[in-house]
Amino acid sequence: MTILYDEGQQAIATESRRVLEARVSKDDLLPLLESVGDYHRPFWDTAKEQGWTALALPEAHDGLGLGLVELGLIAHQTGRSLSGAPFLTSNFGAAKAIDIYGTDAQKARWLPGLASGETIGAIAFAAGPDALPVQPDVTLTGDLLAGVASAVSGGLAADIAIVLANGPGMPALTLVDLAGVERSAVASFDNSRCLADLHFAGTPAETLAIGHAAREAALHILALQAVVTAHEQTGGAEVLMEIARDYALTRRAFGQPIGAFQSVKHRIAELYGLVELARANCIHAASREGQPDFITAAAAARLSATEAYDTAARDCIQVHGGIGVTWELGLHLHMRRARSLAIEQGSSLFWEDVLVDRLAGEAA
Amino acid sequence: MSDLETWRAKAAAWLESVAPTFGREARKGLSEAEDLALGRRYQKAKFDAGYAGINWPTEYGGQGLTHLEKVTFDAEEMKHGFPNFYFGISLGMPVPVLMQFGSDKEFVKERVLKALQGEEIWCQLFSEPSGGSDLAGLRTRAEPDGNGWKINGQKVWTSWAHYSDYGVIVVRTDPTVPKHKGLTYFWVDMKAPGVTVRPIKLAGGDSHVNEVFFDDVKISDDHRMSPVGGGFAVAITTLMIERYVATDSAGFGPHLDLFVDLAKDTSLNGKPAIEDGRIRQQIARNYAMRSGLDSINVRARLMMQAGMIPGAEGSLNKLVAVRSRQKLSELAIDLQGTGGFAFDEHASQKEDWASSWINAPTGRIAGGSDETLLNTIAEKVLGLPQDHRPDKGVPFNQIPA
Numbered sequence: 127m128t129i130l131y132d133e134g135q136q137a138i139a140t141e142s143r144r145v146l147e148a149r150v151s152k153d154d155l156l157p158l159l160e161s162v163g164d165y166h167r168p169f170w171d172t173a174k175e176q177g178w179t180a181l182a183l184p185e186a187h188d189g190l191g192l193g194l195v196e197l198g199l200i201a202h203q204t205g206r207s208l209s210g211a212p213f214l215t216s217n218f219g220a221a222k223a224i225d226i227y228g229t230d231a232q233k234a235r236w237l238p239g240l241a242s243g244e245t246i247g248a249i250a251f252a253a254g255p256d257a258l259p260v261q262p263d264v265t266l267t268g269d270l271l272a273g274v275a276s277a278v279s280g281g282l283a284a285d286i287a288i289v290l291a292n293g294p295g296m297p298a299l300t301l302v303d304l305a306g307v308e309r310s311a312v313a314s315f316d317n318s319r320c321l322a323d324l325h326f327a328g329t330p331a332e333t334l335a336i337g338h339a340a341r342e343a344a345l346h347i348l349a350l351q352a353v354v355t356a357h358e359q360t361g362g363a364e365v366l367m368e369i370a371r372d373y374a375l376t377r378r379a380f381g382q383p384i385g386a387f388q389s390v391k392h393r394i395a396e397l398y399g400l401v402e403l404a405r406a407n408c409i410h411a412a413s414r415e416g417q418p419d420f421i422t423a424a425a426a427a428r429l430s431a432t433e434a435y436d437t438a439a440r441d442c443i444q445v446h447g448g449i450g451v452t453w454e455l456g457l458h459l460h461m462r463r464a465r466s467l468a469i470e471q472g473s474s475l476f477w478e479d480v481l482v483d484r485l486a487g488e489a490a
Numbered sequence: 491m492s493d494l495e496t497w498r499a500k501a502a503a504w505l506e507s508v509a510p511t512f513g514r515e516a517r518k519g520l521s522e523a524e525d526l527a528l529g530r531r532y533q534k535a536k537f538d539a540g541y542a543g544i545n546w547p548t549e550y551g552g553q554g555l556t557h558l559e560k561v562t563f564d565a566e567e568m569k570h571g572f573p574n575f576y577f578g579i580s581l582g583m584p585v586p587v588l589m590q591f592g593s594d595k596e597f598v599k600e601r602v603l604k605a606l607q608g609e610e611i612w613c614q615l616f617s618e619p620s621g622g623s624d625l626a627g628l629r630t631r632a633e634p635d636g637n638g639w640k641i642n643g644q645k646v647w648t649s650w651a652h653y654s655d656y657g658v659i660v661v662r663t664d665p666t667v668p669k670h671k672g673l674t675y676f677w678v679d680m681k682a683p684g685v686t687v688r689p690i691k692l693a694g695g696d697s698h699v700n701e702v703f704f705d706d707v708k709i710s711d712d713h714r715m716s717p718v719g720g721g722f723a724v725a726i727t728t729l730m731i732e733r734y735v736a737t738d739s740a741g742f743g744p745h746l747d748l749f750v751d752l753a754k755d756t757s758l759n760g761k762p763a764i765e766d767g768r769i770r771q772q773i774a775r776n777y778a779m780r781s782g783l784d785s786i787n788v789r790a791r792l793m794m795q796a797g798m799i800p801g802a803e804g805s806l807n808k809l810v811a812v813r814s815r816q817k818l819s820e821l822a823i824d825l826q827g828t829g830g831f832a833f834d835e836h837a838s839q840k841e842d843w844a845s846s847w848i849n850a851p852t853g854r855i856a857g858g859s860d861e862t863l864l865n866t867i868a869e870k871v872l873g874l875p876q877d878h879r880p881d882k883g884v885p886f887n888q889i890p891a
Contacts, residue, residue, distance in 0.1 A: 129785065130792045371872050386875040388861070391868035398867055399810055402803040403782030410785040429778040478774035485750055485777060486764050 129409045131199075139199045145172060146207040152456035155208055158318040159462070163282045163311040165318045166210020173214055174243035183221050187237035194350065194412040198357035202408075205361025205435075208459050212279040212319045212470070213246050215358070219351040220247025223288040224301065227334035227343050232301060236286060248284035248304075249351065250275035250324060251344050257472030258290070258344055264326055266291035266298045266333070271326035277312050279470050281322030289324075289331065290344050299340040300331035316466040345480070349424035352471040353411045356424075356431035359467050360404040363431070366438035366460055367397040370445045377446075384445070393441050400434040407431070425481035432474050435464040494795065497559060502566045504539055508532070514571030514838075526653060529573035533608025542606045543581070550589055550602045558794050568738065571838070575698075579649050580605055583728045584612035584658040588677065591715040591724055601656065613680070615645040615659035615702060616725065622647065622855075623862045625660070626669045626722055627881070627889075630704060632661040632676065638710040639663075641678070644703050647856070651687045651700040654680045660725045663718055665887040672886055673721035676713045683707070694849040695835035737804075739783035741811030742853060743839055743846035746776055749822055752843075756825050763825055776818055783807050802871045809863045812853040819847035 131139070149172055158164055173179055182197040183189025197218060204214060221240040224232050239245030253259040254276070264273040271291055278287065284304055291298045307329055312321040335343040371394050374385030384390050404427070411427035414420045439461040443450035450457050468474065510516060512532040517525055536542045537551070545560040546552025553559075567574065585605045592598035604610040621627040630643025641661055651657065657678050664672035678685070684707035689697040716724040740746065750773060753764040763769045783806065790800035822843035823830035830844065837845040854860050868874040881889045 129789050130796065367872075371874065374874060382878065383875050385868075386877060388865070388877060391872075391874045392861070392864040394872060394874065395864040395867040398872060399806050402786065402806060403779060403810070406782045406785035406789065406803070407778060409789070410781065423781070425774070426778040426781040429774060430782050433775075433778075478771050481774045481777060482764070482770040485746075485773060486754060 129413050131195075131409075135196060135199060138196055139203065142176065142178070142200050142203040143206065145176060146203050150207040150210065152208070152459060155210060155318065155459055156453070156456060158210065159316070159459070162313045162317050163320060163322075165212075165283065165320050169204075169210035170213060170243065178214060179217055179243035180241040182218055183237060183241045184225060187225070187233055188241040189221075189237070194353055194415045195409075197354055198408060198412045201354045201357035202361035202364075205358035205363075206365040208362070208463055209358070210318050211283075213243070213283070215351050215354045215470075216249050216280040216284070217243065217245075217247045218354060219249045219347050220286060220288050222350055223249075223299070223334060223343070223347050226346070227299065228301065232332065232334075236301075239285075245286065246280060246284045248278050248280040248287045249347065250278045250281070250287050251290040251348060252277075252472070255475075257476040258341065258348065260297070262290050262292045262297065264289055264291045266293040266300060266331060269330055269332070271300065271302060271329040271331045273326055275324040275326070277314075277321045278324055279319050279321055279466075281324050282309055282311050282320040287324060288334070288347065289326075290340070291331070293333075293336055293340075296337040297340045297344075298333050298337075299335040299343050300333050302326070302329060302331045314466070316462040319466050319470075345421065348471055349421050350415070352428040352477070353408065353415075353424050355467050355471050356404065356411065356427040357408050359431035359435040359464070360401060360408050362460055362463060362467070363397070363401045363404060363434035363438040366435075366442040366457075367394060367401055369457070370394050370397065370438075370442040373446055390445055393445065397434075397438050397441060400430070400437055404431040404434040422481060422484050425477040425484075428471070428477045429474055429481070432468045435460075436468060439464040494558060494562060498562050498566065501541060501563050504541065505566055505570055508535060509570045509572075511535075512570075512572050517571065517573055525573050526576055529576045530608035532572055532574065533577055533606075537607045543602075546586070546589070546602075546606075550599055551606050556794075558791065561791060561794075571840075576611060576650055576653060577605075577608060579614055580610075580612040580654070584614050584656070584677075587658060587715070587724065587728050588612070590727070591675070592677070593715075594712060610655040611650060611653050613648050613651045613654040613657040614728070615648055615651075615657045615678070617645065617647045619644060619646050623859055625725065626673065628660060628662060628673070630659070630661045631665070632663050632674060632709075635708055638708060639676070639713075641676075641684075641704040641707040641709065644701060646690075646699075646701050648687075648700045648702050649698055651680065651702050652689050652697075656680055657702075658715070658728070660721050662886065663721075666885050667719070668883050669881060669886045669889070670722045671719055673725070674714060674718050675716035675721035675724040676709060677715060678707065678709060678713065682709070692849075692852060694845065694852070737783070737787055737807040737811075739780040739787070739807065739811050740840070741808070741813075741815030741850075743812075743815035743819060743850065744822075744841055744843060746773065746780060746818075748841070748843075749773060749776070749818060752822055752825060758825070769821075769825070772818065772821055776814060779810060779814055783811060802867070805863065805867060805871075808853070808857065809860055809867075812850060813860060815846060816850035816854065819843050819850060823847060 178200045180189045181192050185191040217240050224236050240247055253263045264271055264275050287302045287304055289300045289302050291300050308325040309322040314321050374390050375383055377384050407427040407430045411423035414423040443457050543552030544555050545557050548554040588598055618628045620629050632639040632641045657680050659676050659678050660673050662672050663674040684705040686703040688701045690699050691697045753769050756763040758766050786803050790804050793800045833844050839846045839849050
């Protein structure tokens with residue numbers, strides 16, 4: 127897979143950007159911050175209508191048969207526009223888990239709905255600080271789950287979840303129908319992520335993988351999602367760099383545009399560097415799906431994208447001065463999103479360890 | 491296999507075959523004079539094998555291929571540690587500019603052929619004591635003298651001037667107009683009367699850069715390579731010639747694998763340092779940064795292959811790679827503790843952490859300082875305003891010193 131986008135891929139980027147810029151505005155997103163458990167329905171309707179939910183899923187199950195590169199392009203644009211829901215990534219992760227590790231019956235049952243977006247999927251692997259716990263909080267006894275999966279992104283609206291559970295002396299990757307499962311919304315600094323604690327109590331679950339294979343499977347799904355999220359983070363960082371640049375060109379102080387001061391212009395030039403490194407790592411990682419170095423490439427993309435988005439959020443606000451911290455200007459939407467995306471799919475601390483484990487092994 | 495891949499494989503095989511004669515191992519223990527002599531023989535061997543002047547016109551002894559083959563060859567060549575840096579400036583900038591702007595074609599052709607075969611070396615006389623980043627602020631002057639010119643002044647940081655036969659030089663020919671407009675571009679004979687070359691010993695101990703003094707150095711007008719007052723444009727051309735050179739995401743320091751090996755072999759608090767979170771974080775961060783640069787470079791090559799012009803992100807490599815190499819080298823010395831004191835001033839910057847560390851500041855200054863590179867990104871890529879420049883539009887001789 128080459129890392130040069132072809133014409134079709136460039137068209138996906140251009141068209142998705144056009145649609146999102148026309149339909150998503152910060153005025154719709156700001157109120158969501160103050161209402162727990164809601165999400166921006168027009169965004170998700172757009173994703174469904176445009177076929178983004180089906181993009182990277184197999185044609186045999188109503189998908190469009192494209193891959194991580196194309197989904198990454200969409201995610202980059204959703205990052206630029208601040209998507210109003212976490213489902214683009216979590217549906218993809220759940221669908222991939224079923225497609226790779228599920229039975230034909232499970233695929234037939236769930237993939238068409240996930241592809242159309244009528245079914246919403248969530249991923250529940252983490253236990254607090256542990257993105258991929260050896261002893262998950264949720265336990266699997268027989269075919270029944272018990273315990274709480276906490277702060278699951280999209281959990282409040284999801285129809286199914288892929289849950290990493292503590293099985294009989296070994297981890298298990300399970301598929302759970304969430305109908306009837308009790309959930310409690312988690313009030314967050316970024317409420318449109320639809321975070322929820324999922325309370326399992328004798329909930330029937332189907333096992334996708336068990337033991338070492340379950341952990342490997344979970345890591346693979348996490349890496350796939352991390353690459354999508356990294357694109358989203360890069361898009362967010364890119365638009366913040368542009369916003370900072372535009373403001374530095376127009377805002378004047380001491381008789382000149384503030385962008386003429388090196389302390390400001392160098393700050394923005396450094397953002398350019400972070401954005402381009404993240405973009406390059408994202409493109410590379412998306413092109414390595416299915417290759418032995420995919421996890422390594424995903425980790426690099428994830429680390430550089432998290433750094434780019436967090437830094438861009440800090441510095442863009444700083445360049446704006448006082449106006450940058452107002453509710454109305456909405457830069458805090460990016461600041462909040464930068465942090466929620468930094469935690470979803472495992473934080474930098476997690477991916478640093480994943481990466482170094484591999485580098486140290488390879489170098490041996 | 492694509493044509494380029496076939497070509498790469500052939501070039502790689504040739505490089506492999508000459509590595510025992512000219513490569514890293516063959517250079518061990520040589521004096522600089524011996525190393526230079528070996529370098530000249532290596533350059534001649536490249537010429538004979540058809541790997542010199544890869545993207546230069548055949549009428550000047552080049553191979554008539556594209557920039558892509560050139561970058562491909564450079565990337566392969568870099569692996570073997572050949573003594574080719576004596577010719578890096580010469581063949582990188584002055585000689586291509588001579589081909590483009592030299593007026594006497596026969597003379598140019600003779601010089602180019604000798605340079606390509608390692609017989610002659612050219613240097614580039616740009617920076618001066620009064621300014622490096624501010625190139626147009628230079629003070630060395632050329633005054634009309636009969637039918638020619640007379641040069642007086644001083645250049646500095648001139649790489650390999652002490653081995654050079656010729657140089658290209660930018661001088662001030664009119665101090666009464668604004669600084670960019672009073673410059674003219676010439677070539678000079680470095681052995682001419684009045685040229686004095688004095689090596690400068692750098693912090694790391696080596697002396698490849700020089701001060702060059704010009705005292706009443708007389709040149710004829712056929713040495714002129716630009717219109718009178720049009721020298722700045724030619725100087726900029728020189729600096730733009732190799733926009734996408736083969737780059738090194740290690741910042742011309744050690745590969746990250748060497749740091750990983752060091753961390754595995756070193757004990758910290760009774761455990762291998764590779765298990766220490768602080769060390770792990772730096773490895774991970776450096777890996778992510780370097781893999782991003784590698785991907786940028788691969789993409790640039792693919793774009794050139796497809797006939798496209800690579801993006802401006804290629805300019806990030808030196809800025810990002812060298813300053814992180816500097817910090818990683820400090821950490822590598824920290825890791826070794828008192829064992830890190832050991833120093834061999836002849837050790838390779840690409841293999842030895844202390845050598846990498848002590849020479850890193852040069853890398854952050856030469857060829858565009860970090861600050862200049864950030865300015866360039868801000869102004870040329872992002873469209874931010876130029877800094878306040880009090881000397882703008884002011885005749886050179888009225889700029890307050």
